[in-house]
Amino acid sequence: MKLLWLSLLVGLILLVVVDAAFKIDSMNQEMLLHNLYHFFTGCVMFSLWVWYKHKKKITFFIYILLVLLLLDETIDYVRGVEHMSLQMFLHNLYLVFWGVITGLLFVRCFKNKKHPVSKE
Helix, strand or coil: CCHHHHHHHHHHHHHHHHHHCHHHHHHHCHHHHHHHHHHHHHHHHHHHHHHCCCCHHHHHHHHHHHHHHHHHHHHHHHHHCCCCCCHHHHHHHHHHHHHHHHHHHHHHHHHHCCCCCCCC
């Protein structure tokens, strides 16, 4: 559980650094929702992969992840949001990667609490 909290804290600190480096204002409602969408997309997709004990191939979840992210970019394009750049791509990639790590740690902590390993 400590590792999960550490990943959240380090991820938030790195998010502030990345936002400052790319001059992205993440404190408005649209960017906050955008960031949460990318974070939880990565978190949920790979958490499901681990939860189902790798019964489905990882490529299935990667395809779903790509479809969800392309859907988000398409909706932004239709709405007229002009933020498509290499910097935003790297920013979104960081959020998804951070979500993947946090999701994997969350499932690991949840499974350990549900089925604790006996220490003898």
